[in-house]
Amino acid sequence: MPPPASLCVFCGARFGIDPATRDTAVRLGALLAREGITLVYGGGGVGLMGLVANAALADGATVVGVIPQFLLEREAGHPALTKTVVVETMHERKLQMFERSDAFVVLPGGLGTLEEFFEVLSWRTLGLHSKPIVIVDQGGYWEPLAALLRGVVEGGFADRTHLDHVAFVSDLDDLLPTIAAMPRAAGPEKKLDRV
Numbered sequence: 001m002p003p004p005a006s007l008c009v010f011c012g013a014r015f016g017i018d019p020a021t022r023d024t025a026v027r028l029g030a031l032l033a034r035e036g037i038t039l040v041y042g043g044g045g046v047g048l049m050g051l052v053a054n055a056a057l058a059d060g061a062t063v064v065g066v067i068p069q070f071l072l073e074r075e076a077g078h079p080a081l082t083k084t085v086v087v088e089t090m091h092e093r094k095l096q097m098f099e100r101s102d103a104f105v106v107l108p109g110g111l112g113t114l115e116e117f118f119e120v121l122s123w124r125t126l127g128l129h130s131k132p133i134v135i136v137d138q139g140g141y142w143e144p145l146a147a148l149l150r151g152v153v154e155g156g157f158a159d160r161t162h163l164d165h166v167a168f169v170s171d172l173d174d175l176l177p178t179i180a181a182m183p184r185a186a187g188p189e190k191k192l193d194r195v
Contacts, residue, residue, distance in 0.1 A: 004103040004132075007102065007104070008098070008100070009040070011107035011108065011109045012049070013112070014046075016141075021108050025055070028052055028107065028136070030058075030059050031176075033059030035176065038062040041053060041064075042093065042097070043084055043085070062082045066085045067087070068093050094119055103134070104133045105134050105136060106135040106136065107138065108138055108142070125162045134178050136169055137168045146168055149166070
């Protein structure tokens with residue numbers, strides 16, 4: 001599979017406590033710019049979100065932010081994106097990010113990041129899309145999530161094949177090759193607003 005034209009990044013609106021996480025966010029933004037991949041993300045200018053966007057913009061990438069009006073007012077959306085899409089609800093935000101992206105990458109983040117990840121994973125297990133989902137496990141941050149996913153399968157609440165819908169990488173150098181190697185269904189993706 002060729003590199004994605006656009007990649008959605010889910011990550012924190014905070015920096016977290018590990019300085020290496022900040023470096024990973026900056027390196028990811030630079031990688032997307034270098035590869036000519038459009039960054040799609042939540043539109044904020046704060047935390048890891050802001051770092052990824054700033055690095056991508058600094059190196060000439062197209063950056064599309066999708067943000068609900070109430071968060072735009074609360075968080076102050078990023079002021080210098082290539083395109084800002086303002087929506088009314090969080091659900092519309094996730095739908096817009098989904099439809100504008102060819103793959104998903106998860107960096108460290110909090111509850112919002114987890115919610116975004118689980119929604120696209122759930123949609124994938126339901127057969128609503130076959131877009132790659134890759135978690136960048138910076139410093140082992142997501143090891144508890146990997147254990148949780150295995151526990152859900154071992155507890156009989158998900159098929160073992162569902163684990164194939166998400167990949168974990170610890171090094172950004174492995175990100176694009178991992179996305180390229182993930183299987184995708186042939187044909188167009190379903191429009192989620194019609195499902």
